[in-house]
Amino acid sequence: MLPVLYLAQAEFGYLGTDAIEYVAKIMGVSTARVYGVVTFYTMLNMKPIGRHHIQVCRTLPCALAGAEKITALIKAKLGIDAGETTSDGKFSLLEVECLASCGTGPMMQVNEDYHENLTEERVTEILQSLK
Ligand code: FES
Known part of the structure; x- marks a missing residue:
């Protein structure tokens, strides 16, 4: 899931609700599982960040x-x-x-x-x- 999240973040700029739901769908897991991963790693951002x-x-x-x-x-x-x-x-x-x-x-x-x-x-x- 981490490589997919990394790519999603590069595409969307951050991992908001839409991106998390998209990753959950293509990975075939619950959004809760994706949230669990995203909130664990500091290199994954749930809100827009600076340049x-x-x-x-x-x-x-x-x-x-x-x-x-x-x-x-x-x-x-x-x-x-x-x-x-x-x-x-x-x-x-x-x-x-x-x-x-x-x-x-x-x-x-x-x-x-x-x-x-x-x-x-x-x-x-x-x-x-x-x-
Ligand atoms: S303590 Fe490991 S990089 Fe700072």
Whole structure:
């Protein structure tokens, strides 16, 4: 089901009710089962997200390396909280669990790209380059 959901998200932009019902129909399962999968994985979005989807890892190794500081900086620079999108639709911010880059934290994923060993200076540069 995950590859189908990934394709549906790419097609629809996010996985709203219509997309979830469509996936359930073509997979031959209940919509409840699809909802269960969609709500489990943070890479699947049930509402529209910004063009640049920022996901900061908050799990212990990244937290010990300074993830909270990185998240606070991004919130301040973008003027949004975790789970929100900027009013111009450019950026979404989400705090997520381990992204399997634990040895190079703090880290974040922006769309498909990983950014590791983050510092406040590096995050500022990345955000500036995306604007
Ligand atoms: S703890 Fe952050 S990537 Fe694993």
